[in-house]
Amino acid sequence: MLQLRGITKSYGGHRVLDDVSFDVRPGRLTGFVGGNGAGKTTTMRIALGLLAKDAGTVTLDDAEVTASDRRRFGYMPEERGLYPKMKVLEQIVYLARLHGFSKADATDRARTLLEQLGLGERLGDNVETLSLGNQQRAQIAAALVHDPGVLILDEPFSGLDPLAVDVVAGVLQQRAAAGVGVLFSSHQLDVVERLCDDLVIIAGGTIRAAGSRDALRTEHSTRRYELVSAGDAGWVHDQPGVEVIDVDAGYALFDVDTDETAQQVLRQAVAQGDVARFAPQHPTLAQIFKEVIQ
The missing domain is CATH 3.40.50.300 (P-loop containing nucleotide triphosphate hydrolases)
Structure with missing residues (x-):
């Protein structure tokens, strides 16, 4: 080495x-x-x-x-x-x-x-x-x-x-x-x-x-999640502890204050209908680069 x-x-x-x-x-x-x-x-x-x-x-x-x-x-x-x-x-x-x-x-x-x-x-x-x-x-x-x-x-x-x-x-x-x-x-x-x-x-x-x-x-991740579901995802706006970054029909990108909030959103999404994707979003190298050199 x-x-x-x-x-x-x-x-x-x-x-x-x-x-x-x-x-x-x-x-x-x-x-x-x-x-x-x-x-x-x-x-x-x-x-x-x-x-x-x-x-x-x-x-x-x-x-x-x-x-x-x-x-x-x-x-x-x-x-x-x-x-x-x-x-x-x-x-x-x-x-x-x-x-x-x-x-x-x-x-x-x-x-x-x-x-x-x-x-x-x-x-x-x-x-x-x-x-x-x-x-x-x-x-x-x-x-x-x-x-x-x-x-x-x-x-x-x-x-x-x-x-x-x-x-x-x-x-x-x-x-x-x-x-x-x-x-x-x-x-x-x-x-x-x-x-x-x-x-x-x-x-x-x-x-x-x-x-x-x-x-x-x-290390540089925030609690940001992506949701792709069959129904309208607009309801995410009303969830406590959630800050919506983007929402469009069956798609939502949002930050949560705790991991439990993320799980609550997932449970609500499942109750609303089929969930095609629910996953944390990791930063790109470009985003990490901008963050650490500032």
Whole structure:
């Protein structure tokens, strides 16, 4: 497990990271979200040893991360870093060989990975001739080709269309399922919410929320319920302890003051007729994000 504890970083008199602490667990996708300038890229670069920290520790399996450990990391920077004049397959093979793989093994790895990422027909094209989305896929292949134990990806879904997002997401999910710890940043909160197991929200250089997706949803939930029934749901307005958010024919969205009030509404709904749905409503990642950064 990759652990960051008490990471601080200042430029001049401006502190850009303040006591940043969170975990990247093996076999889990950790979404790292925050606005521009929140500190995501700085945190990632410190974890990778590309930037010095002022204080704090970065450990892997409870030991200080070494240069040897970092060779097992896979990193995709937000800025594209491939050689534009090299062919796609040649580029990824070259990077695999830098990690010690034989030419044959490196070629097999690179070809398989590029095909998984949907670049099987572009292996002989120069990187500079690819669309921005396909360059992004090639950049992801560069981070994955040496089978890293930890993946750190800065905006991996930037510039990808929905189909490409699904392809890349599937590859990352496969890596996580094989035990890799994956940390990725993204401004696409819907993608993060769909993919991640864990969430880290940063704003102004401080961690505002961190934990499993489900735990954070529960923590930030209100007593809000959705009712879908066969009859008119207007009667919900008259229930004590209920604040109606929306009501329309057989649909009602409302807050309750206690769990017992929710059960009373359910009993009343059943007495009124068939109930198709009665369920608590959990906040979206976008709603949690807005709440914790305020």
